[in-house]
Each structure stands twice: as C-alpha cells, then as structure tokens.
Amino acid sequence: MSSTADHRALRIRDAVRKATGSDSPELSSTLQFLELHGLDLHQEPEDLVLYEVYRDETTSGAVRTFADIVIPGTATRSAHPTTATHGIHFRKIYTPSSPPIVRGETPHVEFSRTTRAVAKIPFDLGLRLSPLAHAPLTYRSRVVPGQTFAALSPFSDLSYEDAIATPLLPELAAALEQRINLSYEAILRMHAENVLHGDLHLDNIMWIADAPSTPVQPIDLASALFREDLSVEEWEAGTFDDLNEFLREAGLLQLNIGRRIQGRCFSESCRLAEELFPAHLAAAMAKLPK
Amino acid sequence: MDVVMNKFQTVILNKEEGIILRGQFPGSFCFVPVAFVEAKADGDIKVHRSRYLMSTWARRNVRLNPGRTIGSHLFPEEGNTRLSTDEAAVRKFLSRARTMIAP
Numbered sequence: 001m002s003s004t005a006d007h008r009a010l011r012i013r014d015a016v017r018k019a020t021g022s023d024s025p026e027l028s029s030t031l032q033f034l035e036l037h038g039l040d041l042h043q044e045p046e047d048l049v050l051y052e053v054y055r056d057e058t059t060s061g062a063v064r065t066f067a068d069i070v071i072p073g074t075a076t077r078s079a080h081p082t083t084a085t086h087g088i089h090f091r092k093i094y095t096p097s098s099p100p101i102v103r104g105e106t107p108h109v110e111f112s113r114t115t116r117a118v119a120k121i122p123f124d125l126g127l128r129l130s131p132l133a134h135a136p137l138t139y140r141s142r143v144v145p146g147q148t149f150a151a152l153s154p155f156s157d158l159s160y161e162d163a164i165a166t167p168l169l170p171e172l173a174a175a176l177e178q179r180i181n182l183s184y185e186a187i188l189r190m191h192a193e194n195v196l197h198g199d200l201h202l203d204n205i206m207w208i209a210d211a212p213s214t215p216v217q218p219i220d221l222a223s224a225l226f227r228e229d230l231s232v233e234e235w236e237a238g239t240f241d242d243l244n245e246f247l248r249e250a251g252l253l254q255l256n257i258g259r260r261i262q263g264r265c266f267s268e269s270c271r272l273a274e275e276l277f278p279a280h281l282a283a284a285m286a287k288l289p290k
Numbered sequence: 291m292d293v294v295m296n297k298f299q300t301v302i303l304n305k306e307e308g309i310i311l312r313g314q315f316p317g318s319f320c321f322v323p324v325a326f327v328e329a330k331a332d333g334d335i336k337v338h339r340s341r342y343l344m345s346t347w348a349r350r351n352v353r354l355n356p357g358r359t360i361g362s363h364l365f366p367e368e369g370n371t372r373l374s375t376d377e378a379a380v381r382k383f384l385s386r387a388r389t390m391i392a393p
Contacts, residue, residue, distance in 0.1 A: 010369060017316045027358055030316050051314050053361030055348070061340040069360065148362040151352035154390070169389060209357030 009050055012041050012071070028210050031088070031145050034071075038087020042071040047091060056098070064099070067092040069143055076140075080133035083140060089132055092139045100222055107134035110222035114141070117224040120193045124214040125186060129221065144217050146206030149183060153202060155252050160281060164255045173257055177266075179207055179216075180253065184246045184265035186216040196230075196238040198223030202245050243268075248276050251285055260288045299374055300324055301384060304350075304391050310373045310380050311337070311366035318355040319373070319383040320366040321347060337366055354387045 019037075020029045034050070042048045047070040054067035070091045077084040094101050100110075111134040118126035132140040150156050154172060155163035168176075183205050190197060197204065197218055206217040227235050243265075250269035254261055260270060273282035300307050301321070308323040323345065326338045342348055348363040355364060373380050 006368075010367070013314060013316075013367070020316065027315065027360070051360065052365045053359075053363065055343050055363055057340055057343055059344065067361065143360065145360060147352050147357070147359060151349045151362045152356070154353070156349060156353075157346045172390065203362050 008042070008044075008048060012048070012050060015041065026210060027145060031143060034088040035086050035143075038071040039077070039084070040087075042073070044073055045075040046073040047071065047076055048073065050088060053090075054092075062097075063095070064097050065092065065094050072140075076133075080140065082132045086132075086142060088143060090141050090143045094137045094139075096137075101137070103223075105222040107137065107139035110134070110139050110220075113224040114221040116226070117195050117221045120195050120226070121190050122193065125190060125216070125218060127214070128208075128217055129219065144206050144208070144219055145210075146208035146215075146217055148203045149179060149205040149207060150202035152179065152207055153249065155249065155256075156202070160252065160277070163252045164281075166256065168256055173253065176249075176253055177261055177263075180246055180250050180265055181263050182216050183207075184243065184250075186218065187242050187246070188264075190218065191239055191242070194227035196225040196227075196235070197221065197242050198225045198238065200242040200245065202249070244276065247272060251276055251281070254288055255281065255284060258288070260290045301375060303384070303387055309335075310375070310383065311335075311368075312373060313351065313355060313359065313364050314367050315355070315359045315364070317379075318351075318358045318364060319380060320351045320364055321354070321387065322366055323347065334369055337368060339365070342366075350391070354383065354390060 016030055016033060020033050049068040049070050051069040052066070053069060055063060056065040057063050068091055069088050071088055072083040083089055094107065111131045114129060114131045118129050128142060128144045130142045132142065134140065154166060154168060154176065158166060187197065187200065199220065199222070200218070204218060204220045206219055208215050208217055225238055230238065246265055247269040250261070250265045251273060254266060254269065260266065269276060270285055270288070273285040277285065300309055303321050306323045308321050309327060311320045311322055313320045322337055322342060326341045326345065328336045328338065330336055343363065348365065351364040352359050352362065375381060375384065
C-alpha cells in the first residue's frame with residue numbers, strides 16, 4: 001500500500017471509530033456502518049485496503065497470498081458491478097506462487113465451487129459466503145465477520161506436549177469445547193448435504209462471536225467436492241480429511257483437562273485416537289477417566 | 291531496541307517484552323515484542339511486519355481480542371499512536387491477556 005493510501009486508510013479507520021459511537025464499538029456496528037457508507041468514504045479508482053486480515057508469507061518475507069477488507073475503488077465497481085452493492089468486501093489476492101494457484105484452484109474455480117456449494121449446504125452455513133467477483137488472481141466476496149478457529153485456539157502453534165501442558169482457565173476450556181462441538185456439527189451438516197469442504201484446516205472455519213445462533217461459518221470453499229462426483233472411497237476419505245483437525249483438537253482438550261468430554265466429536269476422537277495421534281498419546285487417551 | 295525501550299513504556303507478556311499498539315480494528319489492541327519495533331527519527335514507530343507475522347503474535351493477538359477482529363491475523367495501526375498502560379482500555383486488554391496466556 002502506498003503511503004498516501006496508508007494515510008487515507010488511517011483517516012477512514014479513525015472516522016469509523018468516531019462514527020460508530022465510541023472508540024471501542026462492537027464489530028457488528030463497525031461492519032454495518034461500512035457496508036452502508038463505505039462507498040461514500042472513498043472515490044478513487046483503486047481499492048482502499050481498510051483492514052488486513054490474512055497474510056501468507058514465506059520465511060524470506062515474500063508474500064504469496066494476502067486478504068484484506070477493502071472499500072472498492074471506482075474501477076472495481078465499474079468492472080464488477082456486484083461490488084458496488086456493498087460498502088466493503090473481502091478481497092483475496094494470489095500470486096503465481098500461491099499454493100492454491102499451484103494446485104489449480106484459481107479464483108474462477110473458487111467462485112464456481114463456492115457458488116455450487118452454497119446452493120447445496122444449509123442456509124446458515126452459506127449465508128455469509130456470497131461470492132461477488134473474480135479475476136485471474138483476485139477473488140472477492142462479502143465479508144464474513146468472524147475470527148478463525150486457528151487464531152482463537154489456545155493450542156495453535158504449540159506442539160502436542162505443550163498443548164497438553166498449557167494452563168487453561170475453566171472458562172477458556174469451556175469456550176473451546178463449545179467451538180469444537182459446534183464446528184464439528186456444522187461440518188457434519190455439510191456432509192449430510194453431500195458436500196465436502198476439501199481443505200478444512202482450522203483457519204477455514206470462522207467463529208462469529210456476535211451471532212450466537214449461527215456462530216460457525218466454514219470459509220474458503222475453493223476445494224469443495226461433491227458426492228456425485230466422487231467414488232464411495234473418495235467420499236469416505238474426504239469426510240475424514242474434513243474432520244480430522246477438529247478430532248485432534250478434541251483429543252488435545254481432553255488430554256489437557258485430564259478427562260473425557262461428552263459429545264460426538266470428543267467420543268470420536270477417543271475412538272480414532274490411534275489414527276490421530278502418536279502411540280503414547282493414543283494410549284494416554286485410552287486411559288482418560290470419564 | 292534500546293531506543294524503543296527508552297521511548298515507550300514496555301510490558302511483559304508470555305515472558306516477552308513488548309509494547310501495546312492500537313490494532314487496526316476499532317477497540318482492538320496488539321502486543322508487539324520490542325524486537326520487532328523500531329523508533330523512527332520523527333518519533334513514529336515502525337513495526338517489522340514480516341517478523342511480527344512469523345512470530346505468531348499476529349495470530350495470538352486475534353485471540354486476545356475476542357469478537358473484535360476479522361480473520362486470522364491482527365496487525366497494529368502504525369504511526370504515532372503510543373499507548374500507555376495508564377489507559378483503562380489498555381489495562382483491561384493486558385489483564386485479560388494475562389489470564390489467557392502466561393504473564
């Protein structure tokens with residue numbers, strides 16, 4: 001982002017803080033304000049990056065993929081009229097070295113698969129995923145107002161041993177248990193509609209804190225697969241691939257608190273412990289008291 | 291790093307020394323280890339973003355601001371916004387952070 005754009009974004013971020021009533025408004029009021037008024041705040045040709053939400057960088061600092069919440073510039077609104085209907089949107093930019101591009105999951109593929117999946121999966125799981133536009137290295141959709149499961153997990157970036165040993169306040173353990181349960185059930189509901197996510201790591205489930213009735217939102221359906229296109233074996237392998245990171249998270253939580261937790265995901269993680277964990281941890285899970 | 295430590299009030303979190311900056315999203319705060327911060331001649335501060343991203347603090351700061359940010363990473367607002375631990379909102383952020391991760 002150029003220095004001029006930096007200053008413009010700073011100015012608009014400050015204006016949003018003031019306009020939404022306090023320096024610390026709820027996220028939903030910030031987003032509602034921007035969806036309504038974003039276009040009035042920016043009239044330049046280029047998109048204005050308002051908030052940075054994802055970066056995939058190599059250890060050498062090269063950015064492979066990045067995603068931002070932008071106010072679309074006039075050029076984007078003109079080229080993709082669907083973007084002129086919302087004051088802000090989610091914009092993901094790939095480079096030729098982005099892993100999805102290397103796998104052939106271009107923005108065009110993501111747009112097509114997301115559109116197809118959203119038509120099949122339960123309404124609440126597709127509600128916020130509306131694709132808006134795509135170009136050879138750019139994908140645009142509505143903003144999903146949540147935080148990724150991975151970012152919220154106290155076990156992220158820890159080894160198994162450190163995750164099991166990390167001190168967890170009871171309320172944090174309870175919140176993680178709820179996120180695991182509801183995410184797992186959401187994935188099963190996708191499967192019941194014959195759709196596999198296809199790339200379901202913990203950064204591809206969002207938790208929307210201020211939507212208590214529908215807090216789980218799978219995102220990034222570029223790898224989605226459909227039962228009618230797969231063999232029975234491919235479908236069964238795919239369902240396990242979709243679920244296994246949540247099963248591991250469920251296993252780590254039970255090992256951390258030293259007892260079994262009731263619920264489908266938690267009992268499955270005990271049943272499948274030998275497939276999910278090294279032998280010593282699978283053995284420890286087998287010994288967990290109820 | 292010495293210049294930063296002289297100019298800004300530092301705090302310890304998860305056994306790391308850092309400063310608190312405003313996050314890009316309203317009402318959010320970032321803990322940034324001093325090793326990733328540089329004081330510029332004009333008094334502004336510069337965050338070494340790649341090192342911050344690689345350090346896991348970009349993710350961890352999302353967790354420390356529940357419901358206030360979007361996505362998987364939180365980046366600090368750059369410029370001259372220097373936050374003191376005397377501010378109530380910063381104290382609240384630090385207090386919550388210390389209960390969520392090791393002090």
